[in-house]
Amino acid sequence: MSTLWVYLRIQLATFVCGIVGPIFLFVYFAAQPDTTIRWMYWWGLLITVADILIALAVTDSVARRDRDVAARRAERDGG
Numbered sequence: 001m002s003t004l005w006v007y008l009r010i011q012l013a014t015f016v017c018g019i020v021g022p023i024f025l026f027v028y029f030a031a032q033p034d035t036t037i038r039w040m041y042w043w044g045l046l047i048t049v050a051d052i053l054i055a056l057a058v059t060d061s062v063a064r065r066d067r068d069v070a071a072r073r074a075e076r077d078g079g
Helices: 003-017 020-030 035-076
Strands: none
Touching: 003 035, 020 035
16 A cells, blocks of 8 residues: 555544644634634644654554565565
8 A cells, every 4th residue: 555545544543533733723723813822822733743743653664564574575485
């Protein structure tokens, strides 16, 4: 399977689990110019960036594992 599709599936899963980040950003931008919810911007940004970085790390791990399995299979099959 393409690495892009693996990433998109993992990213979707992390956004489902970490949906509060994008919700904070949406509420912050929808309620402008209310300065009492400025914290929502920073926490929403932090959570959203963390979700993206987690998805990238998991995708890298999955892709590495798939490459290792393919290499072992090629060695076993003779080349």
